[in-house]
Amino acid sequence: MTRALFTLNGFRRGARDGVPLAVSIFAYGLGFGLVAAQAGFGVGKAVATSAAIYSGSAQLAAVNLLQTGEATVWALFATILVINARYLLFGAALQPWLWSAGPLRAYGSLLLLGDANWLMTMRAIRAGEEDRAYLAGTGAPIAVGWLSGTALGAAAVSVLPAPQALGFDLMLPCFAAGMMTAMVKAKADLLPVLVGAGVALGIFHLFGPGPAIIGAGLAGAAAAAALHREAP
């Protein structure tokens, strides 16, 4: 099997594209650091949590659970599995493109996978990105932002204004809205958009935000597969 492109250039391109998102992830990191500090985590413990789990929503849920003092190993395991189940979908969507880089590079890149750089990478793939190092590149500044934000937040260095005042909490939705608009090139692309939005809102009302994202992704994929016509 010929290995796909995996170069420093591709990594750099990804890193450059990841910087704007890394700024907002830094602000999220500050937020998690503050929450962790209030739960009695020191800087070391907070940063270790951010490095080991590397998922903001899952970490917040875990800290909440730990704070109750009744967290069992299984409850924590199940909480993270449920909140991060969307990563199953993210990994599956990346597989055909990423696998050709070889197992070590592919699995290594997945360690840096997050919501923001998955969206960014899927958009780059659609635009013809061939260099598989792009994914790890987008992940690098985001990882730096996440860990340094956590450290500063946990050290209670809250000299910055609240992330909400700067609009950083809306950064990911803004990127999602922009990339989605740019990626709709044909009428057929509107189908997953409409199905995704509709299913997300429906599931949100019934089960909350976590399952809404997974359900929307699965429903959009199913709709596209069902309506797919082989080229004559």
Added chain:
Amino acid sequence: MTESFPVLLAVMAGAAFLCRMAGFTLMRVVPVSARVEAALRATPLAVMAAITALAMQSGGLAEGLALASVVGLTLLLRNDVAAALLGVVVVAGLRWAGL
């Protein structure tokens, strides 16, 4: 709770690791037909639409206007990253104005 923090952290890291690797690994045994490829291509669009719709639904007027302006600006500027960053400026401005 009897387990020490390192044990709990290792368990949580294991769960997060499993989610990151499992979908990717499972897809290795699924033959990628044109139909599967269409499904995989549609997935990010559906997830982006879901994130946008959920943010609009949980936000107020400021968030709705900012996200709508991102869609408009992307079409206008033909640059989604610039449009997203401007959307953040829009929501910060609207919140500052008390909307």
